[in-house]
Amino acid sequence: xxxxxxxxxxxxxxxxxxxVENNTSEQIFWMNVFRYxxxxxxxxxxxFLPRPCQHCENPPCVKVCPTQxxxxxxxxxxxxxxxxxxxxxxxxxxxxxxxxxxxWKDPEDxxxxxxxxxxxxxxxxxxxxxxxxxxxLDKRYGPDERLVAGSGHFRGTTEKCTFCIQxxxxxLDPACVETCPVDALIFGDLDDxxxxxSQTLRKKSSFKLKEELNTNPKVRYVGQTAPQTDxxxxxxxxxxxxx
Amino acid sequence: xxxxAAAGRTAIAKSSTASKVWYGGLGVFMVLGLxxxxxxxxxxxxxxxxxxxxxxxxxxxxxxxxxxxxxGSTIIGLMVHGFGRKGYAPxxxxxxxxxxxALAAAVTFIMLDVGRIERAVFVPLLDRNLxxxxxxxxxxxxxFGLILLMGLYYTVKxxxxxxxxxxxxxxxxxxxxxxxxxxxxxQGVDGALFAGIQAREFWNSALLxxxxxxxxxxxxxxxxxxxxxxxxxxxxxxxxSRDVLTQMGVLLVLxxxxxxxxxxxxxxxxxxxxxxxxxxxxxxxxxxQLPFSILHVGGYVAAIAILLSSKRxxxxxxxxxxxxxxxxxxxAYRYNLIVVGMELPLLPFFANQPxxxxxxxxxxxxxxIALGLCAYSVLTRVIPMEEExxxxxxxPLDATGQTWTPQTTGQxxxx
Numbered sequence: 001x002x003x004x005x006x007x008x009x010x011x012x013x014x015x016x017x018x019x020v021e022n023n024t025s026e027q028i029f030w031m032n033v034f035r036y037x038x039x040x041x042x043x044x045x046x047x048f049l050p051r052p053c054q055h056c057e058n059p060p061c062v063k064v065c066p067t068q069x070x071x072x073x074x075x076x077x078x079x080x081x082x083x084x085x086x087x088x089x090x091x092x093x094x095x096x097x098x099x100x101x102x103x104w105k106d107p108e109d110x111x112x113x114x115x116x117x118x119x120x121x122x123x124x125x126x127x128x129x130x131x132x133x134x135x136x137l138d139k140r141y142g143p144d145e146r147l148v149a150g151s152g153h154f155r156g157t158t159e160k161c162t163f164c165i166q167x168x169x170x171x172l173d174p175a176c177v178e179t180c181p182v183d184a185l186i187f188g189d190l191d192d193x194x195x196x197x198s199q200t201l202r203k204k205s206s207f208k209l210k211e212e213l214n215t216n217p218k219v220r221y222v223g224q225t226a227p228q229t230d231x232x233x234x235x236x237x238x239x240x241x242x243x
Numbered sequence: 244x245x246x247x248a249a250a251g252r253t254a255i256a257k258s259s260t261a262s263k264v265w266y267g268g269l270g271v272f273m274v275l276g277l278x279x280x281x282x283x284x285x286x287x288x289x290x291x292x293x294x295x296x297x298x299x300x301x302x303x304x305x306x307x308x309x310x311x312x313x314x315g316s317t318i319i320g321l322m323v324h325g326f327g328r329k330g331y332a333p334x335x336x337x338x339x340x341x342x343x344x345a346l347a348a349a350v351t352f353i354m355l356d357v358g359r360i361e362r363a364v365f366v367p368l369l370d371r372n373l374x375x376x377x378x379x380x381x382x383x384x385x386x387f388g389l390i391l392l393m394g395l396y397y398t399v400k401x402x403x404x405x406x407x408x409x410x411x412x413x414x415x416x417x418x419x420x421x422x423x424x425x426x427x428x429x430q431g432v433d434g435a436l437f438a439g440i441q442a443r444e445f446w447n448s449a450l451l452x453x454x455x456x457x458x459x460x461x462x463x464x465x466x467x468x469x470x471x472x473x474x475x476x477x478x479x480x481x482x483x484s485r486d487v488l489t490q491m492g493v494l495l496v497l498x499x500x501x502x503x504x505x506x507x508x509x510x511x512x513x514x515x516x517x518x519x520x521x522x523x524x525x526x527x528x529x530x531x532q533l534p535f536s537i538l539h540v541g542g543y544v545a546a547i548a549i550l551l552s553s554k555r556x557x558x559x560x561x562x563x564x565x566x567x568x569x570x571x572x573x574x575a576y577r578y579n580l581i582v583v584g585m586e587l588p589l590l591p592f593f594a595n596q597p598x599x600x601x602x603x604x605x606x607x608x609x610x611x612i613a614l615g616l617c618a619y620s621v622l623t624r625v626i627p628m629e630e631e632x633x634x635x636x637x638x639p640l641d642a643t644g645q646t647w648t649p650q651t652t653g654q655x656x657x658x
Binding site for chain 2 (some may be wrong): 095
């Protein structure tokens with residue numbers, strides 16, 4: 001994935017799309033857009049940094065996972081097998097990008113006040129399947145048929161961005177890419193020189209988050225410089241308010 | 244099993260008022276712990292103070308502290324086998340018991356910390372990931388637990404006069420193997436659990452495994468000093484001689500003299516590494532975590548101040564106080580290590596998420612510790628302690644042909 005920071009306007013539509021597509025619980029943001037500022041007054045710049053899982057080529061989370069619940073597919077996508085995860089949170093600790101989220105309580109108790117059994121919703125959606133009951137998310141993926149998406153999610157396990165595996169396997173773009181109104185997110189094969197991502201990378205200078213750690217993220221940023229050490233968050237997502 | 248249970252009931256029936264108060268107090272904490280456990284299991288771990296920004300906290304800190312006690316106390320208890328220090332013989336069984344219970348409690352804390360206990364128990368057996376330090380650490384707990392169990396078996400067998408020459412030899416080799424295993428494997432791997440995490444600047448130091456090993460020696464020595472003094476009080480006669488207790492005090496100050504500079508210089512290098520993490524860590528240690536920093540540094544300084552005085556080194560009360568403050572210092576260090584390591588932001592603009600354990604976490608922690616103390620108290624009554632029932636001729640201690648006389652008989656309790 002290539003993220004063009006010159007285009008991103010911090011609207012967070014990608015976060016919303018991710019939530020709708022993957023049905024993640026409250027305080028869990030597989031895609032997160034950080035709004036931060038750099039520099040000193042009066043030379044202060046406001047910046048945005050969309051941050052999905054970086055799907056590292058050399059993923060620390062895969063190395064530390066004691067049960068191989070966290071693994072990497074041949075195409076490079078890093079996934080979590082919810083049936084093997086023991087919830088030790090070693091992956092959260094080891095990830096330099098903070099992309100992992102633990103389900104601290106039963107997900108059904110943690111969904112923005114939606115009542116799954118509310119019959120009135122049926123009339124509103126006109127019989128359509130609500131996104132949080134997307135049957136694709138309960139399918140098994142990959143040669144080993146592992147449960148890596150999951151519409152209900154699972155208490156006591158860790159989860160993160162899957163690059164919308166349920167869409168990618170059908171040849172679709174991830175939901176965040178599909179939704180971005182300014183095409184700041186581009187998805188494709190980095191190994192294919194003709195792909196949009198490769199062509200974009202040839203046109204603009206790019207950086208990887210925390211490049212010095214040699215995790216070699218497969219998410220590349222173009223258009224601006226990497227976040228500086230004086231970056232200050234200007235709008236925190238209150239993840240401490242879990243109750 | 245039935246014999247053990249009957250012996251336990253008899254022991255408790257014979258208890259004095261003081262021990263009834265002791266067990267009653269432990270019972271209260273255990274009930275509170277059970278309540279906290281039910282709350283956590285029914286509702287989920289949202290009842291803890293942990294967040295996705297601080298996913299490890301009190302449970303993990305107590306876990307590393309207890310593994311350190313397990314390793315350290317075992318080494319002290321095996322001084323007699325591994326290093327031929329006969330004066331430590333009366334501590335051997337108790338040390339193995341402390342090691343075993345501390346290890347079991349440590350593993351319990353990990354089980355309380357994970358989200359899926361029913362899967363976690365199979366980590367070393369199923370789906371193992373050979374690149375994960377956690378796999379090796381879980382394996383090391385099992386192996387160390389087996390070593391301790393076997394050590395306890397041979398020691399108790401010897402105390403009952405049922406030991407053969409082969410048992411004595413096996414027991415000695417077990418002891419010799421346990422010392423490097425506890426220091427290098429158990430503590431080394433435990434330190435590597437954290438040191439190998441590149442994302443966490445505060446932990447990512449090759450010095451962390453040695454820190455863990457030395458910290459284990461400090462806490463293990465301190466715990467065994469307290470055990471020796473408390474056992475003497477209960478028995479009404481000394482468990483080990485005053486000279487041995489003073490020697491342990493010397494050992495303690497020696498271990499602190501290694502641990503404290505390690506802590507200091509490791510942090511000093513990090514502080515002056517010109518990284519944002521170095522500044523942030525300093526702000527945490529001197530700010531939100533200051534009470535624990537004071538306990539860490541102050542505990543070591545107080546212990547050294549007590550133990551450097553030759554007069555105080557011979558006074559049991561001062562020795563006990565030094566052991567207690569050293570133990571608190573190690574606990575505070577472990578807590579700060581975990582919490583500060585977690586709280587340093589991964590990216591500059593990540594908001595800090597101050598962590599403070601919830602009431603449920605504290606109750607559950609105290610409950611498990613009370614359970615461990617209760618298990619120790621009951622088992623020391625049920626299992627024959629070698630210094631009471633030892634038959635020196637059958638003891639593994641005599642594998643070399645030398646005999647030893649418990650130095651406790653007829654001595655007055657330590658004052």
